[in-house]
Amino acid sequence: MNVPRRIGILAGGGTLPREIADSVAARGMPLHIVAIDSEANADFGPYPVTRVDWGQIGRMVAALRQNACTDLVIIGSVRRPDLGAIKPDFGFFRALATVARLVAAGGDDAVLRGVIRFFEGYGFRVVGPARLAPEIIIGEGPFGRTALTPADRADAQRGFEAVAALSTFDIGQAVVVTDGRVEAFEAAEGTDRMLARVAVQRRQSGQTQGGGRGVLVKRAKPTQDERIDLPAIGPATITGCVEAGFSGLALEAGRVLAAGRQEIMERAEACRFAIEGVVPETTAVVRRRRRRQSLVRRMVRHVERWRHGDGDIQQIGNLRVPVAAEADIAIGFDVLAAMAPFADCRAVVVVRGHVLAVDCGEGALAVVRRAAGLRQWGDRRFKRRAGTVVLSAGRHSNPEVMAAAAAAGFAGLVVGLKRFTAGVAADTIGVANKAGMFIAGVVKDEEGGNAQQ
Known part of the structure; x- marks a missing residue:
């Protein structure tokens, strides 16, 4: 393996950036950290650091160049910034075309691939964290003295299948599986918020922490750039799992990072919580390398397949469905179909090709309210409505769901329609018309899987 000459670390939140820095320094390689001000919260100790705002793209590049960095690792948790609150420098405006492409890219994987291309365009070699700090990768087998049960491993494989099935939509690296059914699917909210949500749902339904049911499953998207x-997991992940009453945590062996390994192990051992690196049974199939299509190509593909299948839109309210919303509608129904084998999925929220939230039995209203807090790149850019709530059937729509969608700034709501089933009630249509939102139905034949819920 060629030894990198000088390492730049673009640091987000959490302890992983510091752990990478420690590993790089221990190997005798010089380094420089560029820390994103609103994200990076680690103590970087003796290492040289340049702190930048999200909008200071020119300063990021200049810091890496001035410190002769040849290799770059991008590590740590980040949230998509509010574009209205950033402090742009001249480099930001020079990269405006790239920024526009990132904003329109859709899911996280597409955005981050664009980030890699951007830095490679300046001559930096982007390397994975495993190359610089292989010790932070979860290997195969139990992580500690407590192992998963056979039932847990069966749930783990089911979770691996679910993530793989939805990977084409560039959403989620984590699911909760209980007795073979997906209880929660991570989309734009992140793992910690998903765990907190499941804990609340379980308490409200009378489930207790002592039950020890269900497994949190984390894996990389099959086509993900590693x-x-x-x-990644950290000590907070273990705390969240225990508070939600899970029996274990299953991680894709070789493709999940551990931040704070010692503390993770101590917390797990204290409550006899099982953590295990597991190889997905579908690995040989899903990890075939292929060129990932751009968001535009993927959205066009969704729309074309949908139009040539059963994508006949019926306008229900006063406003027509804009052409720009068709891709979001198509993606929403495709997600509903992909989720059908795994959960009772009745609602999906999609904004400009990015899936914000997926229902796994909590209901349409809860999903819309959850998605309202997950708007990307700032809240309501240009104060224009964007995004579509897609429901599997008209019976899942009601005035409360419509009002929640309006309050969240979404552009409209679309339901699946089938013969001999209920459509959309007049009072729901009235809420849409008053809010200036479109409401429509997609007509399904009796074989149409997207609207059967």
């Missing part, structure tokens, strides 16, 4: 955004 240089960036591999799934």
Whole structure:
């Protein structure tokens, strides 16, 4: 293996950037950290650091160049910034075309691939964290003295299948599986918020922490670029799992990062919580390398397949469905179909090709309310409505769901329609018309899988 000459670390939140820095320094390689001000929260100790705002792209590049960095690792948790609150420098405006492409890219994987291309365009070699700190990768087998049960491993494989099935939509690296059914699917909210949500739902339904049911499953997307955004766990992950009453944590062996390994192990051992690196049974199939299509190509593909299948839109309210919304609608129904084998999925929220939230039995209203807090790149850019709530059937729509969608700034709601089933009630249509939102139905034949819920 060629030894990198000088390492730049673009640091987000959490302890992983510091752990990478420690590993690089221990190997005798010089380094420089560029820390994103609103994200990076680690103590970088003796290492040289340049702190930058999200909008200071020119300063990021200049810091790496001035410190002669040849290799770059991008590590740590980040949230998509509010574009209205950033402090742009001249380099930001020079890169405006790239920024526009990132904003329109859709899911996280597409955005991060664009980030890699951007830095490679300046001559930096982007490397994965495993190359610089292989000790932070979860290997195969139990992580500690407690192992998963056979039932847990069966749930783990089911979770691996679910993530793989939805990977084409560039969403989620984590699911909760209980007795073979997906209880929660991570989309734009992140793992910690998903765990907190499941804990609340379980308490409200009368389940207790002592039950020890269900497994949190984390895996990389099958086609993911392993240089960036591999799934990660930390001590907070263990706490969240225990508080939600899970029996274990299953991680894709070789493709998940552990931040704070010692503390993770101590917390797990204290409550006899099982953590295990597991190889997905579908690995040989899903990890075939192929060129990932751009968001535009993927959205066009969704729309074309949908139009040539059963994508006949019926306008229900006063407003027509804009052409720009068709891709979001198509993606929403495709997600509903992909989720059908795994959960009772009745609602999906999609904004400009990015899936914000997926229902796994909590209901349409809860999903819309959850998605309202997950708007990307700032809240309501240009104060224009964007995004579509897609429901599997008209009976899942009601005035409360419509009002929640309106309050969240979404552009409209679309339901699946089938013969001999209920459509959309007049009072729901009235809420849409008053809010200036479109409401429509997609007509399904009796074989149409997207609207059968």
